[in-house]
Amino acid sequence: PKEEWPSWVAEYVARQIAAAEAAHAETQAIQPPEILPQYAALYAENSDLVGWLKLDGTKIDYPVLQNKQDPEYYLHRGFDKNYLYAGALFLDAKNDILLPSANFLIYGHNMKNGSYFGQLPKYLDRAFFDQQPIFQFDTIYETGDYEVIAVVLTKIYNQDEDAFKYYKWALIDNEADFNYYVENMKALSVYDTGKSAVWGEQLITLSTCYYQTENGRCVVVGRKID
Secondary structure, eight states: OGGGSOHHHHHHHHHHHHHHHHHHHHHHHTOOOOOOHHHHHHHHHOTTEEEEEEOTTSSOEEEEEOOSSSTTGGGSBOTTSSBOTTOOEEEOTTOOSSSOOSEEEEEOOBOTTSOBTTTGGGGGSHHHHHHOOEEEEEESSOOOEEEEEEEEEEEOOOTTOOSOOGGGOSOOOSHHHHHHHHHHHHHHBSSOOSOOOOTTSOEEEEEEEOTTSTTEEEEEEEEEEO
16 A cells, blocks of 8 residues: 555655656647648658758759658658659758757758759859748748758768768757857858858758768758748
């Protein structure tokens, strides 16, 4: 009987019950909102759908997928999950559209025919940026417009190299890290966009291969605007 438990056992059980109740309450609080009508049918086909990316002036107009159990699942698989060399656009496995960090990191192949992220490097041309400074990324729950703040040429570095590695920053959950990321990406930008971001704004980072150097990458960073 509970009445015969030592006091320390009763206290331990009470703490466990309180923790379980708190965890349940938190789970209830983050129940997903309703999926936007324009994405409901696609989500029914593939529940790995997390959003849609569209960049005017390019061919980029694709679903964005995510498989948290296998981070590179869509590296060479299409929306239907069958083999496709070009793969699909996919969100970093560390991101969560329900519990987002301040930075969504999306990958895609730089295809020679311009498909997928084959035209992302258009942003290396300042004139193109001036014409198309805004692009759209919707999660399956809400729409969003993003303003380009940096266009970066960089690379994948060796683990022991002392360099800023943008691909390590899918998770940003505090102001210091946010400012550090923005400052570094702005410093690496191939031109000054005249735009920046402040803590509290959602970032998105689009990443693709680029062959200016071994393991080169072309990266576009945007901030969500009202």
